[in-house]
Amino acid sequence: MHQRGVIIQGSSRSEGNTNIISKYIQEKTGFDIIDLKSKNISSFDYDFNNQGDDFMPLMREIVDNYDTLIFATPVYWYSMSGIMKNFFDRISDCLKIEKDTGRKLRGKSMGMISCGSDSELKEGFEMSFIESANYLGMHYLGSIHTWLENEQVSDSLQKEINTFIKKL
Ligand SMILES: Cc1cc2nc3c(=O)[nH]c(=O)nc-3n(C[C@H](O)[C@H](O)[C@H](O)COP(=O)(O)O)c2cc1C
Structure with missing residues (x-):
C-alpha cells in the first residue's frame, strides 16, 4: 500500500477556520481532506440501529487508503467538536461489530490539529487523542494548536506548522 495521509x-x-488550516497543511503535504460535516454520521447507538449512515463506509475508505490520520478539530468548549467526538465514539462500532476494519487501524499513525480563537490551548485537550491512539494501537505523532488572526495564518504560526509537518 502507498503511504498516504488524510486530514479528517x-x-x-x-469552510471555516479549521478548513483554512487544513488546506494550508494540505498544500504542504498533499494529504487529502475528509470533511466530516459533509457526512451523515449519527451519535453512537448501543443497538447499532445507525448502520445505514455514512460512518462504516467512510471508515473502510480510511483504513484501506491511508496510513497517517490527522484529526483537525476546532476547539468548542475546551474540547474537540461534537462532530469529531461522534466520529471517535463510532470507532466503537469497529471494535464491536466490524472488528476487521477496527484492527486495520493498528500500526497507523495519528496526529491532531486544534483550531481555537485563543492562542492558548487548555491542559488536557490532547489527552483523548493520545489515549485513543494508544488504545487503538496507533502511533501518536503529536499535535499543533492553531488560531487565526483576521482569518490569516500568521508568519509565526506558519513556521510552527511547517515544523509539525516535518514530523508527519
Ligand atoms: C460552540 C463554540 C465553542 C467555542 N469554544 C471555544 C473554546 O473553548 N476555546 C477557544 O479558544 N475557542 C472557542 N471557540 C472559538 C472557535 O474555536 C474558533 O472560532 C475556531 O477558529 C472555529 O473554527 P471553525 O471555523 O472551524 O469552527 C468556540 C466556538 C464555538 C462555535
Whole structure:
C-alpha cells in the first residue's frame, strides 16, 4: 500500500477556520481532506440501529487508503467538536461489530490539529487523542494548536506548522 495521509476535518462549518488550516497543511503535504460535516454520521447507538449512515463506509475508505490520520478539530468548549467526538465514539462500532476494519487501524499513525480563537490551548485537550491512539494501537505523532488572526495564518504560526509537518 502507498503511504498516504488524510486530514479528517471535524468543524461545524466546512469552510471555516479549521478548513483554512487544513488546506494550508494540505498544500504542504498533499494529504487529502475528509470533511466530516459533509457526512451523515449519527451519535453512537448501543443497538447499532445507525448502520445505514455514512460512518462504516467512510471508515473502510480510511483504513484501506491511508496510513497517517490527522484529526483537525476546532476547539468548542475546551474540547474537540461534537462532530469529531461522534466520529471517535463510532470507532466503537469497529471494535464491536466490524472488528476487521477496527484492527486495520493498528500500526497507523495519528496526529491532531486544534483550531481555537485563543492562542492558548487548555491542559488536557490532547489527552483523548493520545489515549485513543494508544488504545487503538496507533502511533501518536503529536499535535499543533492553531488560531487565526483576521482569518490569516500568521508568519509565526506558519513556521510552527511547517515544523509539525516535518514530523508527519
Ligand atoms: C460552540 C463554540 C465553542 C467555542 N469554544 C471555544 C473554546 O473553548 N476555546 C477557544 O479558544 N475557542 C472557542 N471557540 C472559538 C472557535 O474555536 C474558533 O472560532 C475556531 O477558529 C472555529 O473554527 P471553525 O471555523 O472551524 O469552527 C468556540 C466556538 C464555538 C462555535
